[in-house]
Amino acid sequence: MVELNEFTQIKGTSKQIVDYWKWAYSNINTNSERGIFAEFLVGSALGTLGTGRVEWDIADVEYRRKLIEVKSSAFVQEWEQKKLSVPQFNIAKKYEFGEYTTSRDRHAQIYIFALLFEKVRNIMDPLNIEQWEFYILSTKNINEHFGVQKSVSLKPLKNVCHPVNYDDIKSVVDEIIDN
Known part of the structure; x- marks a missing residue:
């Protein structure tokens, strides 16, 4: 595998890898990129960004x-909206990728x-950490409160845990692990 930095040249072109990154990944407001960016934020709060993201x-x-x-x-959302979206989070049980299994589970x-x-669309800035909040639950609590539900909206989530800011992610996760 080639080790990359922003100055890595795309051989046979006048472009560098940073040109591709800007082209492909500069809009963090899309659902898929916002999700990956959220993973990055959590990984950075926990100090686990070392080896890079593994797809699937x-x-x-x-x-x-x-x-x-x-x-x-x-x-x-990225698209024009007549009204605000109702935040939803996927909590569906899944098969373990790449493994033959006959049942679904929440693996984390x-x-x-x-x-x-x-x-407010023209104020929203995913790069401003003060515009993010994080709700943290053990899978045990998710199973107890939401059972086999495939998704959970914000209101029921707020009934079982409180939002924390970026700086508190690590301490809340540590508390869950230690208890």
Whole structure:
């Protein structure tokens, strides 16, 4: 595998890899990129960005030998909206990717729900950490409160946990792991 930095040349062109990154990944407001950015934020808060993201891994982040699933949502979407979206988070049980299994499960021990909560389109800035809040639950609590539900909206989530800011992610996750 080629080790990349922003100055890596795309051979046979006048472009560098940073040109591709800008072209492909510069809009963090899309659902898929916002989700990956939320994984990055959680990984950076936990100090686990070392080896890079693995697409289709069993979980998004590993911290202290625990698997963490990161889900994101927002009120404002990339497309034009007549009204704000109702934030939803996927909590569906899944097959383990690449393995033959006959049952679905929630493989991570912890879920972190990242909400980009700004409701005004021209103010919303995913690069402003003050516009994010994080809801953190053990999978045990998700199973107890939401059972086999495939998704959870913000209101029921707020009934079982409180939002934390970026700086508190690590301490809340540590508390869940230690208890």
